[in-house]
Amino acid sequence: MAAYRQTLAASFMFKFFNTVSLELARKRDGSMPSAPDIADKDISSTRNFLSEDPPVTHGSQSFHVPSGGLQQTAAAGGKDHDCITDTSRAPVGQPLSHRSALPQCTGEAKYVDDMPSIPGTLHAAMVLSERAHARILSVDTSDAEALPGVTKVFTASDLSDEQNMIGPILPDEELLRRTTVQSTGQPIACVVAESVEVAQRATRLVKVQYQDLKPILTIEDAIREKSFHTPLLYIEDGDVDAAFAMPDTVQVEGEIRIGAQEHFYLETNATLVEPGESDEITVYTSTQNPMKAQKFAAIACGIPFSKVVCRMKRMGGGFGGKETRTVFISSLAAFAAHRLRKPVRINVERDVDMWITGGRHPFLAKYRAGADPDGKLRALDVKIYNNAGYSLDLSEPVLARALFHLDNSYKVPNLRAVGHLCFTNTVSNTAFRGFGGPQGLLVCEAWMEHLATALKMQPEQLRARNLYPLEGSRTHFLQLLHQCPLQRMWKELSSSAEVEGRIAQVQEFNQQNRWRKRGIAMLPTKFGISFTAKFMNQAGALVHIYTDGTVLVTHGGTEMGQGLHTKMIQVVARAFEIPLQDVTIRETSTDTVPNSSPTAASASSDLYGMALLNACDQLKGRLQPYLEKAGGNFKSAVNT
Numbered sequence: 001m002a003a004y005r006q007t008l009a010a011s012f013m014f015k016f017f018n019t020v021s022l023e024l025a026r027k028r029d030g031s032m033p034s035a036p037d038i039a040d041k042d043i044s045s046t047r048n049f050l051s052e053d054p055p056v057t058h059g060s061q062s063f064h065v066p067s068g069g070l071q072q073t074a075a076a077g078g079k080d081h082d083c084i085t086d087t088s089r090a091p092v093g094q095p096l097s098h099r100s101a102l103p104q105c106t107g108e109a110k111y112v113d114d115m116p117s118i119p120g121t122l123h124a125a126m127v128l129s130e131r132a133h134a135r136i137l138s139v140d141t142s143d144a145e146a147l148p149g150v151t152k153v154f155t156a157s158d159l160s161d162e163q164n165m166i167g168p169i170l171p172d173e174e175l176l177r178r179t180t181v182q183s184t185g186q187p188i189a190c191v192v193a194e195s196v197e198v199a200q201r202a203t204r205l206v207k208v209q210y211q212d213l214k215p216i217l218t219i220e221d222a223i224r225e226k227s228f229h230t231p232l233l234y235i236e237d238g239d240v241d242a243a244f245a246m247p248d249t250v251q252v253e254g255e256i257r258i259g260a261q262e263h264f265y266l267e268t269n270a271t272l273v274e275p276g277e278s279d280e281i282t283v284y285t286s287t288q289n290p291m292k293a294q295k296f297a298a299i300a301c302g303i304p305f306s307k308v309v310c311r312m313k314r315m316g317g318g319f320g321g322k323e324t325r326t327v328f329i330s331s332l333a334a335f336a337a338h339r340l341r342k343p344v345r346i347n348v349e350r351d352v353d354m355w356i357t358g359g360r361h362p363f364l365a366k367y368r369a370g371a372d373p374d375g376k377l378r379a380l381d382v383k384i385y386n387n388a389g390y391s392l393d394l395s396e397p398v399l400a401r402a403l404f405h406l407d408n409s410y411k412v413p414n415l416r417a418v419g420h421l422c423f424t425n426t427v428s429n430t431a432f433r434g435f436g437g438p439q440g441l442l443v444c445e446a447w448m449e450h451l452a453t454a455l456k457m458q459p460e461q462l463r464a465r466n467l468y469p470l471e472g473s474r475t476h477f478l479q480l481l482h483q484c485p486l487q488r489m490w491k492e493l494s495s496s497a498e499v500e501g502r503i504a505q506v507q508e509f510n511q512q513n514r515w516r517k518r519g520i521a522m523l524p525t526k527f528g529i530s531f532t533a534k535f536m537n538q539a540g541a542l543v544h545i546y547t548d549g550t551v552l553v554t555h556g557g558t559e560m561g562q563g564l565h566t567k568m569i570q571v572v573a574r575a576f577e578i579p580l581q582d583v584t585i586r587e588t589s590t591d592t593v594p595n596s597s598p599t600a601a602s603a604s605s606d607l608y609g610m611a612l613l614n615a616c617d618q619l620k621g622r623l624q625p626y627l628e629k630a631g632g633n634f635k636s637a638v639n640t
Helices: 001-027 042-046 101-106 140-145 196-203 219-225 240-245 290-302 327-340 350-356 397-402 437-455 460-465 486-496 499-512 564-576 604-629 632-638
Strands: 122-128 134-140 148-154 188-192 208-210 227-236 251-258 268-276 283-287 308-312 344-347 363-371 377-388 414-423 541-543 551-555 582-586
Touching: 042 227, 122 196, 122 327, 122 350, 122 377, 140 148, 140 582, 148 327, 188 196, 188 283, 188 327, 219 363, 219 377, 219 414, 227 397, 240 363, 240 377, 240 414, 251 437, 268 327, 283 290, 283 327, 283 460, 290 308, 290 327, 290 397, 327 344, 363 437, 377 397, 397 414, 397 437, 437 460, 460 486, 541 604, 551 564, 551 604, 564 582, 564 604, 604 632
Parallel strands: 122 344, 283 308, 377 414, 551 582
Antiparallel strands: 122 188, 134 208, 148 188, 227 414, 251 363, 268 283, 268 344, 363 377, 541 551
């Protein structure tokens, strides 16, 4: 940043000097000395959008309403995923406003923080670590507990070891830190009070004494100290060393760093927990993963999963940030509500949410790539490091997906990739849109650009020369590609977008302008839809038909603004051939669809759409005699 600021200041000074010099030259009347001469090549530095009208731009978008391509289920009498001969898809695939669009615009849509508190509701706030790595010597809660309005201050001593351990894959996190802290922002205590203000004030009265330990803060620190989570991930395909040993192999070596990214969902983490009778609790929380919220709330409370119901109406955004990093917040609220037998809610402030929940993984990749003199790829050897943070969370599958995307859309006949999960004393990073795929793709394009420069060819030429063919290729993770349209798509898009002509225009502009530059690029991309853990690619749904002909639907997916519920309504309306307004989705809940996978991996529309279609087909099969009697009229059939 320091170098950037210095360069920016010098650039502004240079621009100012040239602008003033040209202005003085135009206004020279003989009474002043001559203005400095500005070289022709530097004149473009004086142009700006404040003194000139911006260039006219325009754009258009064309789309068509698709037809055909729908699938059937075995419940309809055929085979799962067999194509339906009927080409009509309506209302599936039709332009339709989001079912919650108007309530959201008017403020009628309710989120967790909008839910009214019943009398006696308490508010929770967390005491968070202020050290990156330290031993906890003591936690003094006496001043906080003496504050009027404080009900209870919970620490790790209130939880058994089993209750205190959480983690989506490996239980390597503590709900409340017991003896050490491994990052700033880790919960050490939980204050429960009669108001938010009192709870937050009390957190500042809790005194924590630390003994500082040496922190590991960066990927480079982790490499130097050999600080890694297990396991080490490794993929090798072909003979990499032999390919590099060929005498005419053009080789490049380099590295690329990719920074972190904050999810910045509009709705921060929020939870309301209401206790019921016989140890039952209901958890209202903003999460992509109701099953994990239910599971860890139950573990924290020491009760069976069946005693906990998690309800999720809608989220104000998630982007992967609410797949796993919500559970320690909701579990703390659940534990406090269960222990105190009173409703407890917690709403995390924006700055705290950004501090404690993690984001996209920072990556460091070190690569060596080679091609023949004509630009045909031969080999890639790459080491990838991701900054997992203080816990494993989902870092292993994120890194695995990055390794799967290291080839982007290109055939690399010999490839070796090693992935390291760096343990650092920073916030635990987690799922984020793309889930490691974007990092892998960016690493790939870095070495492709580097190779193109070494080969003295346009990057687009190198890309086109190495795209996967239509048939017969396998990826480095041994997936056989069938009817792969990449080469045809590249040719058609390159032609329709007039890429070669536009590249020539950009080059001409850049030659004429020293300081103002333009750029253009064309590149493919790929992304693996679905969960890498195959057992997670399943879904459940529940469909109720009422005697007035309306339908109530629920499924395991969560609505975070992406329109999943709206799509599911379209599926049900088509299956039953009823109007869209006759289909309602209330909420996602673990007592209607249990053990659901998180809403992630860009797969929910496919998974839950097929689950609902299967349920609808089963019901239609049972209703068939009544539908025939009613002449196909759904309302008459269900009211017979």
